[in-house]
Amino acid sequence: xxxxxxIDLWQVLDSRGMPTVAARVSIGEKSANAIAxxxxxxxxxxxxxxxxxxxxxxxxxVRESIANFTxxxxxxxxxxxxNDFAELDEKLRHHDPSQTFxxxxxxxxxxxxxxxWLASASTKNAEPFSVISEHLHSTPAxxxxxxxxxxxxAHAGGAIDLQDILAVPVHAxxxxxxxxxxxxxxxxxxxxxxxxGHDQSLVADEGGVTARLQSDEQALQxxxxxxxxxxLSGKVAIALDIAATxxxxxxxxxxxxxxxxxNLSSEQFVTRWSKWLDIYPIISVEDGAxxxxxxxxxxxxxxxxxIQIIGDDRYATQxxxxxxxxxxxxxxxxxxxxxxxxxxxxxLTALSTAKGANWGTVVSARSGDTEESWLVxxxxxxxxxxxxxxxTHRSERSAKWNRLLELSHFATAPYIGKAALAHIxxxxx
Ligand code: PGA
Ligand code: ZN
Numbered sequence: 001x002x003x004x005x006x007i008d009l010w011q012v013l014d015s016r017g018m019p020t021v022a023a024r025v026s027i028g029e030k031s032a033n034a035i036a037x038x039x040x041x042x043x044x045x046x047x048x049x050x051x052x053x054x055x056x057x058x059x060x061x062v063r064e065s066i067a068n069f070t071x072x073x074x075x076x077x078x079x080x081x082x083n084d085f086a087e088l089d090e091k092l093r094h095h096d097p098s099q100t101f102x103x104x105x106x107x108x109x110x111x112x113x114x115x116x117w118l119a120s121a122s123t124k125n126a127e128p129f130s131v132i133s134e135h136l137h138s139t140p141a142x143x144x145x146x147x148x149x150x151x152x153x154a155h156a157g158g159a160i161d162l163q164d165i166l167a168v169p170v171h172a173x174x175x176x177x178x179x180x181x182x183x184x185x186x187x188x189x190x191x192x193x194x195x196x197g198h199d200q201s202l203v204a205d206e207g208g209v210t211a212r213l214q215s216d217e218q219a220l221q222x223x224x225x226x227x228x229x230x231x232l233s234g235k236v237a238i239a240l241d242i243a244a245t246x247x248x249x250x251x252x253x254x255x256x257x258x259x260x261x262x263n264l265s266s267e268q269f270v271t272r273w274s275k276w277l278d279i280y281p282i283i284s285v286e287d288g289a290x291x292x293x294x295x296x297x298x299x300x301x302x303x304x305x306x307i308q309i310i311g312d313d314r315y316a317t318q319x320x321x322x323x324x325x326x327x328x329x330x331x332x333x334x335x336x337x338x339x340x341x342x343x344x345x346x347x348l349t350a351l352s353t354a355k356g357a358n359w360g361t362v363v364s365a366r367s368g369d370t371e372e373s374w375l376v377x378x379x380x381x382x383x384x385x386x387x388x389x390x391x392t393h394r395s396e397r398s399a400k401w402n403r404l405l406e407l408s409h410f411a412t413a414p415y416i417g418k419a420a421l422a423h424i425x426x427x428x429x
Contacts, residue, residue: 001081002083002123002124003027003080003081004027004077004080004119005027005028006026006078007026007074007077007115008023009021009022009023009069009111010022011062012370014035014037014038014370015369015395018060018368019057019060019061020036020062021036021065021107022035023035023036023111023112025112025116025118025119027082027120028123032115032117032118032121033115033118033372034110034115034118034372035111036107036108036111036339037337037366037368038107038366038368039340039366039368040154040155040205041154041155041163041245041246041313042313043291043314043316043340044292044313045291045318046100046313046316046317046318046341047106047109047339047340047342048100048102048105048107049107050102050104050106051065052064062107068104072095073092073104082117083116085113085343085344085345085348088112088116089113089344089346093343101342109342109343110339110342110343113345114338114344117132117344118374127377128374128377129376129377129380129407129412129413131381132378135348136352138382140383140413141380141414141415142404142408142412142413142415142416143363143380143385143404144170144178144416144417144420145182145387145388145401145404146167146168146284147168147182147388147389147392148165148166148204148207148208148388149167149185149189150162150164150165150189150209150219150223151206151208151209152164152165152219154243155204156204156205156208156210157210159211160215160216160256161216161247161255162220162240162241162242163246164241164286165208165219165223165238165239167181167182167185167186167223167227167237167238168237169181169182169232170237171234171429172235172417173415174408174415175404175405175415178417179392181230181232181235182236182392184232185227186208186392186393191229192226192229193211198213203394205367205390206367206391206394207390207391207392207394207397208393214257214258214259215256217276220238220276220280221280223238224238224280224281227281233281234281236281237283238281238282238284239283240273240284240288241287242285242286242287242288243287243312244288244290245290245291245313247269247290248290248293252264252265253290255269266289266293266295267299269289269296270289270299273288282307283421283424283428284308284309284310284333285307286335287311287313287314288309289314291313291316297331298328298330300330301328301329301330301331304330304331304332304424305424307424307427308360308424309330309332310362311325311330311331316341317334317337317340317347318340318341318346319350322334322350322353326353326354326357332359332424333354333360333361334350334351334359335364335388336350336351336361336362337366338375339366347378351363351382351384358423360420360421360423360424361384362384362385362387364387364388365388365396365400367390369389369390371396372399375389376400376403380407383416385416385419385421387400
């Protein structure tokens with residue numbers, strides 16, 4: 001039994017300089033910390049990041065939510081077994097029963113449950129990933145990375161509509177080779193942008209390059225050309241995070257093209273990006289329709305045999321929303337973000353449901369992230385298959401890649417590579 005003896009909560013800053021919460025969970029002499037990440041393109045169904053809306057940090061402080069939680073809930077958590085993720089989840093939900101943790105916010109439960117996991121690993125002298133694999137009865141594996149190359153949307157001041165154009169080093173045989181390939185693609189993208197007169201020094205929230213271009217298509221062409229310039233055509237593919245919720249305005253989508261604004265219906269919006277599949281080497285599309293646009297999601301179901309269709313805002317790492325998606329066959333993969341679920345247990349539940357349905361799982365960081373690397377242990381221990389943490393650049397991103405490279409160096413687990421995409425029947429690689 002590893003009973004929680006103490007919990008400390010305090011305010012720190014994330015990679016965007018925004019206040020967030022850090023938790024330290026102590027089990028006797030042992031302890032571990034975890035910090036809650038936060039998104040910019042957040043969905044309506046994810047656990048709430050509750051800010052104080054008072055004067056401090058222009059409304060962005062979380063000190064008041066920490067104080068309220070510390071007084072009302074924290075004492076009830078002392079004595080719980082830190083290794084009993086389900087019990088901790090149940091206690092937290094008892095005090096804040098709404099799915100989105102609307103009373104105290106989900107940022108505190110996620111930090112506490114992650115710190116409890118890490119503290120419990122420390123008491124066992126175990127690597128964090130092995131505690132996860134014990135819980136899930138899974139075989140650890142190093143995931144296939146999905147790495148941000150070009151950013152737009154909410155992560156780059158709307159430079160283009162697409163939020164992320166990512167590189168997937170499908171045919172790399174090791175994580176070392178995979179990282180070098182995506183690094184080469186990023187460098188080639190910068191060089192091509194610079195040659196066509198764009199400022200190549202701009203860096204977006206997740207470390208991707210960015211430029212104010214005429215259209216999404218122009219950016220896609222830059223990245224496709226960069227893959228070719230790096231000599232990696234056919235070896236590195238493209239993944240998109242369309243983050244369509246951001247472009248949805250009640251009953252239509254709005255896109256920008258050569259200075260013009262165009263309104264599109266759900267059907268027109270999905271048809272527009274579906275056509276890109278014949279032009280660019282795209283193998284994965286995330287949030288290709290807005291979170292509650294069921295018509296748009298249904299339209300994607302016919303593509304599930306051909307590419308990876310990922311739900312991020314659509315499922316918000318919530319098990320019941322995922323189950324609806326599985327039943328309707330509208331997608332084949334879920335993005336797993338622990339802070340969307342609000343607790344580690346809930347995130348693992350959604351991950352297990354997806355795997356049970358033979359769906360793909362992509363463990364993901366947030367655009368406002370931290371120097372911590374537990375996300376990698378989560379992906380490795382659960383054998384999630386894929387991981388998405390942004391670019392190779394910026395320390396909060398490289399902290400994750402470096403943990404993955406550390407686990408690889410010590411031959412902790414095999415690299416899964418393109419087998420991570422086995423859930424897509426007719427993937428053209
Ligand atoms: P977010 O972006 O953290 O700003 O939500 C990441 C994503 O949409 O996948
Ligand atoms: Zn997303």
